[in-house]
Amino acid sequence: MKESFKRVYKKMILEPDEFQPRPRPAGVEPWHGQKPDGPRDFLKSKVVLPSLPQVLLEIQKVINDPDSSADDLAKVISKDPKLVAAILRLANSAMFSFRTEVDTPSRAVALLGFKQAGSLALGTVSLSLFKRSKSVSVLHVERFWKHSIACGVIAQEIARVAGLGDPERFFVGGMLHDIGLYVIFESSAGLALELLDMAKNKGDSLYSAEQELLGFDHAILGGVIIKDWNFPKQLVIATAGHHNPEKAIKDPDAGVVHIADFMARALGYDLGVSSVLGFISPEAWEQIGITGEQFIEMLPEIQDLIEEIFKILNPQ
Numbered sequence: 001m002k003e004s005f006k007r008v009y010k011k012m013i014l015e016p017d018e019f020q021p022r023p024r025p026a027g028v029e030p031w032h033g034q035k036p037d038g039p040r041d042f043l044k045s046k047v048v049l050p051s052l053p054q055v056l057l058e059i060q061k062v063i064n065d066p067d068s069s070a071d072d073l074a075k076v077i078s079k080d081p082k083l084v085a086a087i088l089r090l091a092n093s094a095m096f097s098f099r100t101e102v103d104t105p106s107r108a109v110a111l112l113g114f115k116q117a118g119s120l121a122l123g124t125v126s127l128s129l130f131k132r133s134k135s136v137s138v139l140h141v142e143r144f145w146k147h148s149i150a151c152g153v154i155a156q157e158i159a160r161v162a163g164l165g166d167p168e169r170f171f172v173g174g175m176l177h178d179i180g181l182y183v184i185f186e187s188s189a190g191l192a193l194e195l196l197d198m199a200k201n202k203g204d205s206l207y208s209a210e211q212e213l214l215g216f217d218h219a220i221l222g223g224v225i226i227k228d229w230n231f232p233k234q235l236v237i238a239t240a241g242h243h244n245p246e247k248a249i250k251d252p253d254a255g256v257v258h259i260a261d262f263m264a265r266a267l268g269y270d271l272g273v274s275s276v277l278g279f280i281s282p283e284a285w286e287q288i289g290i291t292g293e294q295f296i297e298m299l300p301e302i303q304d305l306i307e308e309i310f311k312i313l314n315p316q
């Protein structure tokens, strides 16, 4: 435990900028102040909704088709050289400890299994949805990537130790959980600043400010977006429920991502937009079935894995 937190403190001293809130951009047009009529109404206005790349649509088609084979999945992955490179590097990383070198997509699918390879491909492509904005941005996109990867890796490792099955789907859940936040922040810098100010002045969380100003929070918005994209139901639940303790207790997908989100921020992989760390639902933690000590034991390895996966997936 000591080792793990020492690393965070060391980073705070050596790289203080990493922990500073992002400077406030100048010349931002104020938000119009009109409360939308629910998340769908918000999505109808001028929002920055990432467009789904063709390869993602094809992966989804293969995953959802009960007649698809491992070969079909390998073929789809092979069409995208960037995805091939990322999948091979992931398959050869410390995330998996295969004895042989994984050098082709079909070998990766054979070793990982159809479901896991599909989830991993989906998670990898998901990161490319969050592009760096060219206009004035309140969100630090690189920090957003790191937070998403950290949450994905932690969620996957918790699921693995807890024996929840198909741990890679938790990786995708973690990668996508804050998509609603990305859409809100990238859609209107004025709205983003107003949310930050409100959260800061009240000493409250960002999602409470969202609920007050918009009538819904980024988790609910993210769930709607992912549902509209026809992503697997468990990903909708993980995204929509990550700030909802009741859902986190009832559903392991929401519970694991809720815990992983908190842990990622506690380890310094935060978004740099809010100083409120939030809370972890003790019941959700209990429900997962692993102890705090077990998790703390896993921390140094998890930190290494986050840094390794970030290097592999960094869309630079």
Ligand SMILES: [Fe+2]
Residues within 6 Å of the ligand: 177, 178, 181, 218, 219, 242, 243, 261
């Ligand atoms: Fe969130």
